[in-house]
Amino acid sequence: MRVSFYYLFVLLILTGSTMAQEQVHPQSTQYEWPTDPAVKEKLENWRDQKFGMIIHWGLYAVPGMIESWALCSEDWVSRDTNSNYCDFKNWYWGLKKDFNPVQFNPDQWAQAAKDAGMRYLVFTTKHHDGFCMFDTKETDFKITNGPFAGNAKANVAKYVFEAFRKQGLMIGAYYSKPDWHSPYYWWPMYATPDRNNNYDIRKHPWRWNRFKEYTYNQISELMHDYGSMDILWLDGGWVRPLETVTDEVRAWGAAIPAWSQDIDMPKIAEMARKAQPGLLIVDRTVHGPYENYQTPEQRVPDKQLEHPWESCITLGDNWGYVPTDKLKTPSKVIHQLIEVVAKGGSLLLGVGPKPDGTLDAPVVERLAAIGNWLKANGAAIYNTRPIQGYQSGKVYFTQSKNTRSVYALALLDENSPVPATIEWDINVPPKGSKIKLLSTGANVKYVINGEKVKVNIPAAVQKMKGVPALTFEFIVAAD
Template sequence: MIISRSFRSRSAKRLVSQAVHCSFQQLNKYSLCLVLSLFLLVSVPSAQAQEQQVHPQSTKYEWPAEPAVKEKLENWRDQKFGMIIHWGLYAVPGMIESWALCSEDWITRDSTSNYDDFKKWYWGLKKDFNPVQFNPDQWAKAAKDAGMRYLVFTTKHHDGFCMFDTKETDFKITNGPFAGNPKANVAKHVFDAFRKQGLMIGAYFSKPDWHCPYYWWPMYATPDRNNNYDIRKHPWRWNKFKEYTYNQISELMHDYGSMDILWLDGGWVRPLETVTDEVRAWGAAIPAWSQDIDMPAIATMARKAQPGLLIVDRTVHGPYENYQTPEQRVPEKQLDHPWESCITLGDNWGYVPNDKLKSSSKVIHQLIEVVAKGGSLLLGVGPTPEGTLTEPVVQRLSEIGTWLKVNGAAIYNTRPIQGYQSGNVYFTQSKNTRSVYALALLEENAPIPATIEWSVNTPAKGAKMKLLSTGATVKYVVTGDKVKVTIPAAVQKAQSSYPALAFEFVVAGD
């Protein structure tokens, strides 16, 4: 049996697709009923269609005014590299997270399929989700070993299944086969494990909730991602949803320890007056009513519980979008406000068997480009239904960390510099010193070149230049505006290939 999955952006159309093959033996393992064979979940968009889905990164940004938030934001900007973990019901069959529930035109199903049966099957995965090997300490150590500095964990995705012990619904990890486990309150143990490793803590929370009857009213069909009734005609029902959302976020802010980030997904849940051409470009339906959940009230409550909390109300530009989050891509140009690129390590956000992982060199190159352009990289991984990260994922993260251990000075605690790129060389500058860093991206699986050249950020006259990976001083010459660095022969011999070389120096004029 083959189930196709299209990668869909959480706030727009996904730009990456992967087919996942499931045998009937695998289905039986999780007690999935034969009705699953009716469903062809998602079609894969053509390369041309994927290209058309990309829209420019917005430059609208409002800097926070509250001193504690400004201080936290500057601290976050020092970290540069984080992990986002998608884990929920979708891990059981190893499929796209939540989106198969959404009946939009980019999702196609077999003409004989029954949508209501599919929803019952998907939500019924609750009885099969029993991650008895759940190991948050493994996840946290892998993140630490990778050189990551902050976490974002999915406490609830769009499907409404809660990975924390909420009192607002029984649709949660603590009400099922895992309920009796000492680590049943998953989010608590994830946050605790990552705090022990010294990482900043972020809670992902989906504003839409497709399982909640106050968002998707069972009386009506569910044609798209939006709530499925006219809020203007049924204000009581929407007020119940607002209360539900407020209470769940309050639980996370009061009962799960110190929080640094509240990362809110589902940007279509927003005041109608904030819908812009940027939002319309997603191609999703825009209701005639406002899906306003009263962010001022939520923010006031959350920051009272967690002073200085960063709030990331994705794509809703204004006081509650403390940094912006382009997804599955790096902006074309340097941006002058806080942002992060959230990009998957594989082709999927959550666990999918045999997912194709990016090489460590590819991730390091993305990290360098992101940081040089003023952002941070949030790398996505998905634990297995049993509760562990696969060995290939752990190995890839370790490789990234090995590079960062000796080159991290060019990444952490840096800020963008005006001349940030010259060919395959990117530049950053230290936040606290006069140091400038040149990071040369090297071709994967190719020998280290004898020389590296660039044409901006000329070293000051007589300035020494250090190769971070060895600490050795390297020779260079300046001809006009061109800098040519000689790579020591010992470095070339020691490494058959290397992701990137980083050089530290002081630029002319400083």
């Protein structure tokens, strides 16, 4: 079939919905705290940051479609009923001839993240489709082997990491453990019925060992050749030792093979931490020593959690660039950030650059608006820890890690005026306390009736438009 036909049906079918699987990365109560002092120190530092950016960028940006998953032959993936799967795969792999991001501008991305108040980055060096956004020696299926090869910044990951380091953000490398382009994962001899490797590893151990070597070598490249790294963020949780498959994993609804897709994480972790001491490893959903924090996807946990975690949530409906995407408002993102932090987590916000290598203007504008709120209210977000009474209606609470300050963050309706009063019925300030409105620095009047606090909002603040949340600070009594 002609490329134009595929391009048309991809836009019509695959951009109509996110096609996300809600239970792929649920929150779990299982967690193992690290014991390595350097990892523990890095983890505490990461828990102070609270807000990060995850960037999905690859071949899928060219047609503006869902990342990688259109290649997967599972019943939740939609393709045209008259299409030929082999033709589709060849068309998708062939997008490497069209991916030429001549306006690639990592400094714009990093500045947008900085302006948004973000404190850490996770960049997709390779998604499930196997296309590498770094100059790996393990495959020719990479950004440095195509029309962009002659560009001074062809080794994309290198320049992304450098740009974000200059802005002072922690640096994380996303890496997909499955690789649907690799003949050692999807052997061309067989069909590809689902996300898993498509041959019995027990019968073909040599082939799987080659895949393990391929994976180890690529992660080694990222850990040794791309500067200081804080996080190794491993996706594709179905690639795991068979003994770690639990009822939680089975609840995903995905096929589970009878063999173990073990890639020897202890060996990978030892190498990676020798190169990057204190490295945080996020082997998503594989609970144990290599899941240093957990990553519920496209959702916020129902309750406060004590162990480290982040909600990874898209700014729009999709992880990568989709031209028809519906972006969340800054107010929506700020509300999610407040809820996440009050429950003890961090928010990793997903954006997708355009195929030319720039961020779309509406994305940049929304990020800047989020940052404007954080400039005035960030003390209630950064360097905080959860407090036992974390919610009273639409008011959430955090507490400073380093001082006796408690913060009350009141979510406001997006299209409604600022109310004359804000109330809550937990975390009552000690007698004689002063309550400060964080955005202005001025003390506000309040009354306490039993366990209920009623704060009077200054008239000038009530006249403000589009205020997503008001933040109040008070000091708790010393122990």
